[in-house]
Amino acid sequence: MDFITITEDRRFKHPVYGEGFLERGKTYYTYTQFARETAKAGLGTILEEVKPEVPSFAPAHLAAPERFRKILLIFAGGLGDAITCGIVLPEVSREYGIVIDICCDRSKWDNVFTPMGMSGLHVPYPPDLGTLKGYDGVLSDITCFYPSRDGVRFSPVMELIKGFGLNAREIRPSYEIPREVMGAWRLPHANTIRIGVNLDSNGLVKSYPPDLYGPLLRGLSDAGFDIFLLGMNRTGCWYDSREIRDLRSRTAIPESAAVIKQMDLVIGVDSFMVHLANVLGTKSLVLLSSTCEESFVWHENIQCLSSKIGCAPCYSLFDSCPANHQGCMAFYHDSVDPHAIVKCAARMLAEKFSAPFQ
Structure with a gap:
């Protein structure tokens, strides 16, 4: 983390930190990447020598929660990470009597933290020195509460539950869909099986290969399922048809939640959509390439289908293959090919409806 004093008023729109306003003359507490980018753009000066003190909030402070009644969490994770925090932090507030405000992208606050019941306030990113003075402690990296210090394997x-000393059985997350959104996206009654499908993630390694979309969607369609494509359309190809409703890049998060709530099953890669489906109570089949199944041991509504290729899971998060392949080969393995996915989905649905599927 760094402090940067701003020399020019400027609005910003950042892919990680969202939208905000930097005011001339104010000093902000920011992630190092943001501070360096801002300084490089000629908008401010990073404080290199004398730096203000910021009271941190760490696991040891849970022994004396009366000293830390008001905490600021500075959050720059993805939407799936926001779901993870939304599962645990409301219980942290109840257990310790701590008010937790969150400094983050406004869209994460409106679309994840608020619907999941966070009772604190939203603080625009980045916080200035005046804002920090209102808190007993500041938490800029929530993974410091991971006992193993490893949120990948x-x-x-579970790492946050253990780190905050909570009882896993008492964690009951929820996600509230606005009534007007649920009403607008109410699907007509139909005597069909509805499956939500999300094949894209933030990184190419986690995403399902576009050349396998067709075989997978045909297999699900041939099995008689109605398909609702969810998430972002990063391929430019659309699949609207009588059996497929392509909602990619066409729905806001609350609207996607309303659709997911009405699905009989969601099939997806390791992405925000399957995490959202889990808290909505919709059974999901998550397709794993670089992620290990242990990541989902707490998620009672999720079943994993992992690639059995020798290099998986590689734990890569973004676009590059650690083995230097041109693209990730995990989803081409027959353990998680379209036929295997359709077969596993049919089995899960058979268990749900107690009826045979072929």
Whole structure:
């Protein structure tokens, strides 16, 4: 983390930190990447020598929660990470009597933290020095509460539950869909099986290969399922038809939640959509390439289908293959090919409806 004093008023729109306003003359507490980018753009000066003190909030402070009644969490994770925090933090507030305000992208606050019941306030990113003075402690990296310090090979939810000393059985997350949104997206009654499908993630390694979309969607359609494509359309190809409703890049998060709530099953890669489906109570089949199944041990509504290719899971998060392949080969393995996915989905639906599927 760094402090940067701004020399020019400027609005910003950042892919990680969202939208905000930097005011000339104010000093802000920011992630190092943001501070360096801002300074490089000639908008401010990073404080290199004398730096203000910021009271941190760490696991040891849970022994004396009366000293830390008001905490500011500075959050720059993705939407799936926001779901993880939304699962655990409301219980942290109840257990310790701590008010937790969150400094983050406004869209994450409106579309994840508020619907999941966070009772604190939203603070625009980045916080200035005046804002920080109103808090007993500041938490800029919530993974410092991970006992293992590893949120890749273990369940991030379980790591936070253990780190905050909570009882996993008492964690009952929820996601409230606005009534007007649920009404506008109410699907007509139909004697069909509805499946939500999300094949894109933030990184190419986690995403399902576009050249396998067709075989998978045909397999699900041939099985008689109505398909609702969810998430973002990063391929430019659309699949609207009588059996497929392509909602990619056409719905806001609350609207996607309303659709997911009405699905009989969601099939997706390791992405925000399957995490959202889990808290909505919709059964999901998550397709894993670089992620390990241990990441989902807490998620009672999720079943994993992992690639059995020798290099999986590689734990890569973004676009590059650690083995230097041109693209990730995990989803081409027959353990998680379109036929295997359709077969596993049919089995899950058979268990749900107690009826045979072919």
